[in-house]
Structures are given as C-alpha cells and as structure tokens.
Amino acid sequence: MPASGRRAKPALVVKIPSETSYLALVRDLTKKMAETAGFPEATADRLALAVDEATTNVIEHAYKGASDQEIELRFEDRGTEFRVEIVDTGKMVDPRTVPRVDLERFVTERRTGGLGMHLMEKIMDSVTFRRSARRNVCLLVKRKEPGAAP
Amino acid sequence: MSDLTVDTRDVEDVTVLYPRGFINAHTVRGFDGAIQKAVARRRFQIVVNCEGLTYIASAGLGAMMGAIEEIRASGGDLRMAAPNETVQNIFEILGFNHLYRTYPSEAEAVESFRKGGQAAS
Numbered sequence: 429m430p431a432s433g434r435r436a437k438p439a440l441v442v443k444i445p446s447e448t449s450y451l452a453l454v455r456d457l458t459k460k461m462a463e464t465a466g467f468p469e470a471t472a473d474r475l476a477l478a479v480d481e482a483t484t485n486v487i488e489h490a491y492k493g494a495s496d497q498e499i500e501l502r503f504e505d506r507g508t509e510f511r512v513e514i515v516d517t518g519k520m521v522d523p524r525t526v527p528r529v530d531l532e533r534f535v536t537e538r539r540t541g542g543l544g545m546h547l548m549e550k551i552m553d554s555v556t557f558r559r560s561a562r563r564n565v566c567l568l569v570k571r572k573e574p575g576a577a578p
Numbered sequence: 579m580s581d582l583t584v585d586t587r588d589v590e591d592v593t594v595l596y597p598r599g600f601i602n603a604h605t606v607r608g609f610d611g612a613i614q615k616a617v618a619r620r621r622f623q624i625v626v627n628c629e630g631l632t633y634i635a636s637a638g639l640g641a642m643m644g645a646i647e648e649i650r651a652s653g654g655d656l657r658m659a660a661p662n663e664t665v666q667n668i669f670e671i672l673g674f675n676h677l678y679r680t681y682p683s684e685a686e687a688v689e690s691f692r693k694g695g696q697a698a699s
Binding site: 448449451452455470473474477480481484487488543544546547550551 | 581600602603604633635636637639640643663664667668671672
C-alpha cells in the first residue's frame with residue numbers, strides 16, 4: 429500500500445458496456461483503486477458499493493436497461509480526495525426527482541427505489557450530477573482527511 | 579462458478595435461504611426468486627443465512643423490502659443470520675438493523691422464531 433496518498437496522480441479511465449454483468453468488475457476495480465489511494469479495506473468496500481450503485485443507476489435509468497451503450501468511469505486520486513466520475517450519454521435523470529429514503533415507507537408502501545442514491549450519499553462526502561456536452565456526469569468524492577466520516 | 583446461488587432448506591416451520599456469492603443488480607433475480615418461492619409456499623418464517631454472502635448492493639436490500647410487508651402481514655418475519663463485516667456494515671449504513679433482526683448464527687435466528695420474537699418494527 430503506497431503511502432503516497434497526498435499527491436495527485438493521473439486519472440485512470442475505463443469504459444464498460446452498459447451491462448449489469450460488468451458491475452462486479454466495477455466493484456473490484458473501485459476497491460483496488462481506493463486501496464491504492466490509501467483507504468483502509470472497509471472504506472474501500474463502501475466506496476466500491478457507492479460506485480456499483482451509481483453505475484447501476486446509469487444502466488437502469490439513463491440507459492433504461494439497454495446493454496449496447498457505453499459507460500465511462502474515471503478514477504482520480506487528487507491527493508487529498510478520491511474522485512470517481514461515472515459518465516453516460518443516456519437520458520438525463522434529475523437526481524432531485526429521486527425520492528429520499530424513508531425506511532418505514534419502504535416497508536409499508538413496498539417502495540424499493542432510491543436505496544442506491546441513499547447509500548451513495550451516506551458513503552460519499554459529496555455526490556453531484558451535471559450535464560456536460562450531452563453527457564451526464566455523476567461525480568463521487570471521498571476526502572482522505574484523518575477522522576473523516578467512514 | 580455462478581455469481582450467486584441460493585439454496586433453500588426447511589427447518590420445521592422456518593425456511594432458511596443460503597445465498598452464496600454476491601447480490602447486485604445482475605444477480606438479484608435469483609435471490610428475489612428464492613424469497614418469492616418461499617412466500618408462494620406460505621413459508622413466512624424466513625432466515626437469510628448470510629455466511630456465504632460476500633456483498634449485497636441496494637438491489638438485494640430492495641428484494642427483501644419488497645417482500646417484507648406480505649411476510650409480516652402473514653404473521654411471519656424475515657431475519658438475517660451471520661452476516662460478514664462487509665454485509666453488516668451495509669445493513670448499518672442503511673439502518674436495516676432497525677428493520678430486520680440480525681443474529682450471529684443460523685441456529686439463533688431459527689430459534690428466535692420458536693421463542694415467538696416480534697419483528698423489529
């Protein structure tokens with residue numbers, strides 16, 4: 429494990445087909461990149477879950493399940509923070525329309541959507557969405573400061 | 579080897595599910611199908627033995643939430659047993675521990691039904 433941690437490095441950019449069969453690869457890759465950036469294994473596991481959820485959202489909502497599209501993942505260790513961009517060219521999904529999680533309502537109303545978004549927000553320090561050059565960009569950021577939220 | 583297998587075993591009135599592998603949007607159908615099959619057999623006392631579960635994403639949690647109302651309305655419950663640290667951590671992030679009882683072992687989870695314990699909420 430490099431302790432290099434605080435220096436920015438060139439980004440790693442990966443493109444995958446919009447198929448759920450690639451989610452395991454996304455998870456493994458994210459975990460490895462997070463550990464390389466200096467996060468402990470437990471935190472790296474959570475970051476992998478957040479990126480899995482963001483990628484799943486793209487496949488299910490932006491591409492509506494179409495498996496012939498492309499998703500770009502951009503991993504960047506900026507020294508003080510770890511950033512992952514998930515980029516697609518599908519339908520723009522306004523994250524403000526995703527209902528916030530209410531576990532009691534989930535049970536009584538059988539609602540199962542929005543859990544992924546909730547997990548992403550719980551795990552990451554920042555989750556933002558933007559539209560740029562006809563692409564949707566979801567940016568996940570985790571700071572490296574000691575004592576930051578797990 | 580498959581990404582996920584789910585075996586089922588009946589222990590008297592309790593049905594135990596054994597997911598082996600990981601549950602995400604790609605594999606969730608197998609897990610959801612196992613829950614639905616148990617419910618279709620009117621087996622409403624369900625334990626998910628998480629020993630072989632390496633990882634669970636929101637799709638898997640959604641499958642459990644999608645079935646829990648019917649299970650509880652029928653007098654049953656869905657309880658977890660032996661989650662590893664990763665899975666336990668995900669339950670905690672979501673506050674699932676308030677919704678689903680979790681036990682260190684399958685035997686304790688099965689026994690909890692014999693004692694007539696109430697659902698977590």
